[in-house]
Amino acid sequence: DIVMTQSPDSLAVSLGERATINCKSSQSVLYSSNNKNYLAWYQQKPGQPPKLLIYWASTRESGVPDRFSGSGSGTDFTLTISSLQAEDVAVYYCQQYYSTPGFGQGTRLEIK
Amino acid sequence: EVQLVESGGGLVQPGGSLRLSCAASGFTFSSYWMHWVRQAPGKGLVWVSRINSDGSSTSYADSVKGRFTISRDNAKNTLYLQMNSLRAEDTAVYYCARVGYSSGWLLYWGQGTLVTVSS
Numbered sequence: 735d736i737v738m739t740q741s742p743d744s745l746a747v748s749l750g751e752r753a754t755i756n757c758k759s760s761q762s763v764l765y766s767s768n769n770k771n772y773l774a775w776y777q778q779k780p781g782q783p784p785k786l787l788i789y790w791a792s793t794r795e796s797g798v799p800d801r802f803s804g805s806g807s808g809t810d811f812t813l814t815i816s817s818l819q820a821e822d823v824a825v826y827y828c829q830q831y832y833s834t835p836g837f838g839q840g841t842r843l844e845i846k
Numbered sequence: 847e848v849q850l851v852e853s854g855g856g857l858v859q860p861g862g863s864l865r866l867s868c869a870a871s872g873f874t875f876s877s878y879w880m881h882w883v884r885q886a887p888g889k890g891l892v893w894v895s896r897i898n899s900d901g902s903s904t905s906y907a908d909s910v911k912g913r914f915t916i917s918r919d920n921a922k923n924t925l926y927l928q929m930n931s932l933r934a935e936d937t938a939v940y941y942c943a944r945v946g947y948s949s950g951w952l953l954y955w956g957q958g959t960l961v962t963v964s965s
Contacts, residue, residue: 735908774951776891783941783955784883784891795946795953827891831950834905835881840890 736760736830740838746846753815755841757828762808765832772832775804775813777824784827820845848872848954850942855959862932868925868942868956876920879945881952882927884938895927896949932963
């Protein structure tokens with residue numbers, strides 16, 4: 735099974751500043767035949783189900799603000815929030831769908 | 847509008863059984879893979895199981911293999927999770943989710959149903 739590891743476990747960022755969350759997979763999730771990374775990012779707020787933000791590692795889901803961006807390839811990925819807003823306080827998860835799905839442990843994002 | 851509504855959660859004793867249902871609407875249910883994901887209180891997301899669009903292929907997390915069975919009734923637009931031999935560590939909110947593409951990312955999620963395993 736592919737193990738997903740996020741860093742840090744928690745993060746405090748000032749409003750308007752950049753937030754960066756990392757995700758590392760134990761093996762590559764890049765499928766060579768289509769050159770796509772099978773990696774998604776989700777946001778979960780308290781009492782709510784997760785919400786899809788990013789798929790194919792860098793494609794923003796419809797309606798997601800453009801301050802959210804995903805990057806990386808192979809085994810190392812990053813979710814960046816370019817200018818933190820109060821409504822971005824949440825737990826963020828990466829997920830690989832290259833094989834039987836697996837999530838990272840989550841990163842809690844707070845306001846400093 | 848896509849809707850996924852889970853039901854069937856509740857309190858069950860260790861060793862007991864429970865069947866969760868997920869009623870789907872707003873899309874062609876028979877065209878999409880479906881998943882179950884759980885979340886223990888205060889913990890992270892854990893993938894549980896998935897089923898392909900016609901129900902002919904299923905996968906399970908090692909932690910539930912042999913105890914849980916995923917199934918679907920495309921005529922009733924409903925996804926199921928039969929949970930047997932329940933343990934305390936199965937206590938969680940169980941979400942059903944629909945993929946956005948093939949067997950991939952999870953685009954739509956239900957609100958979840960809480961399963962509590964306790965004597």
